[in-house]
Amino acid sequence: MEWCDGIAARAKCVKQKRTIGSGGNGYGQLNRPYDIFIKGDIMYIVDLGNHRIQKLTTSGQFLKTFGQFGSGKDPTSVIVDQRDRLIVTDHHNHRVVILDEKGARHLLTINRGNCYSPAYLQYPHSLVLDPEGNIHVAANGYFTIKVFAPEGTYVRSYGDVKGPTGIVIDEEGYSLVTERDGDCLSIFDPRGSKIHTISNLNKPKGVFFRC
DSSP states (O other), X not given: OOOOTTOOOOOOOOOOOOOOOOBSSSTTOBSSEEEEEEXXXXXXXXXXXXXXXEEEETTOOEEEEEOOTTTSSOEEEEEEOTTOOEEEEEGGGTEEEEEOTTSOSEEEEEOOSOTTSTTOXXXXXXXXXXXXXXXXXXXXXXXXXXXXXXXSOEEEEEOOOSXXXXXXXXXXXXXXXXXXXXXXXXXXXXXXXXEEEEOOOSSOOOOOOOO
């Protein structure tokens, strides 16, 4: 995908098809839904206010819930990798956790070390996989994006970003990062060099695009 100074934002009106869930803490109910990941006909919803991830069909049928109050302080993002592992940002515990496909077994914690370690995470907010399966983490407490291998090994950091909140990566490895404290969207090439900035936004917290 090519990025240039001629990037323009376009939107069109869409009609609401259905509403899924209702307020509360029961199965299928939501309290401050914060993020969503869809794979096939299954969706995973970050149920922030209930400190859990809910698994539903895209038609809204409840399947399962992962986590509970106290086990994860404010999950903010979830993705599912090619091995069907659930990867979740555990925001106020300053870590990323990887669960098995059933959400029953804790496989790995990313963020082992002290605040002086390059692998340390502070307030991880959003994450995404690149074409090689590496995990890119946008953490509010740092000014860089941190990259980890699928098994959790620290790989590198890139970017000079202010309060990164959202991140997506296209099929060629270009990263789009929303900067809450920079009021902008930054675009990085696969090597991590910034190539474009869209300014004059107001505290952006997420980004989505469809190729």
